[in-house]
Amino acid sequence: MQINLKGVSSAHWQSVPAREIHPGVRKRDLWQGPAGAKAAILEIDANAAFPELDVHHPGPEEVFVVSGTFSDGVHDYPAGSFIHNPAGSAHVPQSKEGCVLFVFFPEG
Numbered sequence: 001m002q003i004n005l006k007g008v009s010s011a012h013w014q015s016v017p018a019r020e021i022h023p024g025v026r027k028r029d030l031w032q033g034p035a036g037a038k039a040a041i042l043e044i045d046a047n048a049a050f051p052e053l054d055v056h057h058p059g060p061e062e063v064f065v066v067s068g069t070f071s072d073g074v075h076d077y078p079a080g081s082f083i084h085n086p087a088g089s090a091h092v093p094q095s096k097e098g099c100v101l102f103v104f105f106p107e108g
Contacts, residue, residue, distance in 0.1 A: 013041045024048025025093070035107075042093070042101040044070070049094030059107030061085040068099030 011030045018026040024045035032038040063070070063083040070077045072091035077083060079099075085091065087107075 016041070018043065022048070022050055025050065036105075037107060038105045040103050041066075042103050044068075044093065044095040044099050044101070046098040047096060048098075050092050052092075053090045054093055055090040056085050056087055059087050059105060060089075062104045062106065064102040064104075066100040066102055068095055069097050070095055070099045070101055 009031055013028055013030060016028040016030060018028050021027045025048055026043045028041040028043070030039045030041060061084075063077075063085070065077050065079050065081045065083075067079050069079070070081070070083075071094045072083070072085075073094060074091070076096075
């Protein structure tokens with residue numbers, strides 16, 4: 001067996017600088033692939049929400065709730081939940097108690 005780590009990248013999410021994308025919502029970009037796929041951490045403070053509809057275009061979005069409770073404006077998802085939002089779907093990300101999300105965009 002031969003270990004091959006060519007192309008492997010890693011990041012500790014708390015070491016990646018956060019940038020505020022909306023009031024009370026911060027994004028930490030973890031990785032971006034050459035074809036546009038990307039992974040990020042989203043931190044949503046208690047009682048914060050996106051100010052507009054988040055439309056998934058051109059591709060899907062996959063979300064894993066790391067901590068807290070995430071709401072898409074209709075359903076609440078506790079820590080440990082996985083959500084697949086297909087291309088063309090839309091929601092308003094928010095949280096009453098605050099949450100941390102791992103977000104993956106498999107297409108650019």
